[in-house]
Amino acid sequence: MLQVKIVPVTAFQQNCSILWDSETKEAVLIDAGGDAEVLKQEVEALGLNVKELWLTHGHLDHAGAVGQLAREWKIPVIGPHKEDQFWLDMIQEVSARYGFPIPEPVVVNQWLEGGEKLKLGEEEFEVRFAPGHTPGHVIFYNKNHQILWTGDVLFKGSIGRTDFPRGNHQQLIESIHRECFSLPDETQFISGHGPISNIGYEKQFNPFVAGKAG
Numbered sequence: 001m002l003q004v005k006i007v008p009v010t011a012f013q014q015n016c017s018i019l020w021d022s023e024t025k026e027a028v029l030i031d032a033g034g035d036a037e038v039l040k041q042e043v044e045a046l047g048l049n050v051k052e053l054w055l056t057h058g059h060l061d062h063a064g065a066v067g068q069l070a071r072e073w074k075i076p077v078i079g080p081h082k083e084d085q086f087w088l089d090m091i092q093e094v095s096a097r098y099g100f101p102i103p104e105p106v107v108v109n110q111w112l113e114g115g116e117k118l119k120l121g122e123e124e125f126e127v128r129f130a131p132g133h134t135p136g137h138v139i140f141y142n143k144n145h146q147i148l149w150t151g152d153v154l155f156k157g158s159i160g161r162t163d164f165p166r167g168n169h170q171q172l173i174e175s176i177h178r179e180c181f182s183l184p185d186e187t188q189f190i191s192g193h194g195p196i197s198n199i200g201y202e203k204q205f206n207p208f209v210a211g212k213a214g
Contacts, residue, residue, distance in 0.1 A: 030054045
């Protein structure tokens with residue numbers, strides 16, 4: 001059975017998701033953005049064996065702890081799309097600019113393009129390519145439980161910023177309609193920041209995208 005725990009990390013309160021199979025205790029982390037020691041304590045307390053680190057995109061508050069955890073746990077980094085390579089290459093420089101601890105470099109073992117199927121135990125996760133916030137942003141969808149991890153594409157009542165290098169507002173809106181709003185209304189989503197919401201609610205009430213064509 002799929003279990004999920006959200007652990008906010010860094011001063012940006014980024015939602016790192018710990019996903020695990022309750023029977024095998026195999027786990028993955030989505031967007032281990034920082035506070036590596038906190039995440040290690042959570043994993044240990046839950047008695048989990050983390051097998052992979054998944055990334056939606058390359059921003060420091062989503063990838064800051066990935067280098068250290070990948071090294072210490074000796075596990076691969078999966079995602080994002082290779083178009084976010086430049087963000088990961090700059091992660092130390094950008095962290096210094098924001099006054100964050102300087103993270104270890106992130107080495108991606110498998111770039112994603114969209115359409116791949118990732119596995120955790122018996123659960124399958126569909127990779128969807130959703131650029132706009134960053135050019136290489138991906139999101140993860142579990143059809144069995146109708147849960148979507150949107151990273152910084154879609155939030156409850158808001159959408160991702162596009163004023164960073166290579167951000168694209170129109171591309172983001174198109175990604176939301178194509179990759180998020182094409183899913184069932186009852187689909188719950190966990191975004192990079194803030195509370196859980198569902199697709200139907202955002203279609204109706206999100207002022208940035210509600211009732212607008214893609």
